[in-house]
Amino acid sequence: MRLLVVEDNAELVAMLRRLLEQSGFAMDHAGGVEDALLMLRTGDYAAIVLDLGLPDDSGLSVVRELRARGDGTPVIALTARGAVTDRVAGLAAGADDYLTKPFAPEELVARLQALLRRAGAIVDRVLQCGNVRFDPATRDVEIAGAATLLSARELELLDLLVRRHGRVVPKPTVESQLFGIDDDLGSNAVEVYVHRLRRRLASAGATAEIVTVRGVGYMLTARGA
Structure with a gap:
């Protein structure tokens, strides 16, 4: 399954690529909102890992556009801001889950698998x-x-x-x-x-x-x- 990671921190992107590929996922990367929206209009992804603090706009704008056009692709929002108001804003915009940086790599994988299972992209049976x-x-x-x-x-x-x-x-x-x-x-x-x-x-x-x-x-x- 192919995921889209929207993140501008090169070191974190490299870590996520290793982590996700080791966990059996393929990964595309966008460094900002504009690139992410272009890729989402032309590609098909099982889920999105989305940083909310992007250089060209808030990652929430990506979630809002997806949901406005009826796209239910699961989204995990990443942010360095852990305040309740920030988490509520992300979920209210349409994100499915929320992870505060820094996070444990295995937790991200577990949350992704849970979201994909819920969406029917992963099944437990053979x-x-x-x-x-x-x-x-x-x-x-x-x-x-x-x-x-x-x-x-x-x-x-x-x-x-x-x-x-x-x-x-x-x-x-x-x-x-x-x-x-x-x-x-x-x-x-x-x-x-x-x-x-x-x-x-x-x-x-x-x-x-x-x-x-x-x-x-x-x-x-x-x-x-």
């Missing part, structure tokens, strides 16, 4: 399509009862498809979840990873297959379903 089983908590994959190793992006793609198996996932959604804003993408980057995962599934004897819905996107379905 997901299955055909004989392909995926555990969202451990990131373990089994095909026909055998443990199967996938690359990080193959895992992200399987995660995205198996959560929505039987439904079409639009290609722009696949692209935004697999690749960061700074990735140098070829014109067929998504197709390359879809092809690789298809080949992995087939070689392991999977009864689930990735179907291309031309002009729309991709769908994971059990063969014969």
